[in-house]
Amino acid sequence: VAVVTALVSLYGKCGSVEEAWTLFDTSTTHDVILYNAMIAALSENGCTEDAVRLLHLLQMKGMVPDKMTFVSVLDACGGHEAIVEGKKVHVFITSLKIQSDSVVGNALLTMYAKCGALKEVQEVFDTFSTRDVTTWNAMVIVLEQSEELNKAVQHFESMQTEGLVPDKFTFASLFSVYGSKEALKEGIRMHARIVGSVFNEDVVVLNSLINMYGKCGSIADARNAFSKISNPDAVSWNALIVAFARCGRGEEALLLYQSRHGENAELDIVTLTTILSAFASESALAEGFLLHLCIVDIEWQLDISVGNALVYMYGKCGSLEDARHVFERMETHD
């Protein structure tokens, strides 16, 4: 069973739900842990209904779901339509007296956040007896996503008042608050608070800072943050390229992009869509077009998100002809 469970988990992480199911079905033993692994695999791949169904099956077979079961099921219920199921599970959890577990509580909170149920999020947070750093981090992100930037910063301060120590995730999320030229000073001030600490050497934190400075229009600070990274990862390079593009340094962005592209296909798409949107102003038409040539060259105009970004860019640049041209060349539209 142990081996089967590990494999189910592995398949889940690779997106092979079918294979996971096969293993699950053909297993001779079915204990809670195997169920948990299967439920986790399902929720990771967006199979909400199956995940909930397995929870019920597990109970019908006389087994008792544990904390991990609920966390995975809650994870699966992260979507506007799944909130009904999520609430049922919530009630169930409350009746079992395990709502005080911090991991379960955090899963509850983020479930509601993904459902867009901000009121419930706040409720969970307020009635949560075992809030930890993860809880606060999640809350900061929720506030950011609902554009409550001041509240996000307030939360960051409050968590320290409550005696919790911010971690690198806290800072990485926090810096996303500062995303405009007007916010540069505030951003710098916040950055100053980690200067000299280990956070100012952490890739994740520094990546976030590159992004922040790029959005605030300070390419010098962005480069400086990049230079502090001992081992830049794909995200670091990506953030730097995008920072150049946002600061009106299209050529440098392009050059960097060309030297990097192909290293990580998924990130390449992110880079392109972001650069194109940054180029979506008339003055940048030339650079946008130049970039377009590179894309056509590598046959990436087929990708939907890149295509959409191209259409958007040409539209914004007032070149409807080109926008239409791209649109017609795309294989699929959404």
Place this chain on the structure above:
RNA sequence: CUAAGUGUUGUUUUA
């Protein structure tokens, strides 16, 4: 001599 499997938050993303 010893063992094994499952879970929540995070940095780059266009509309």
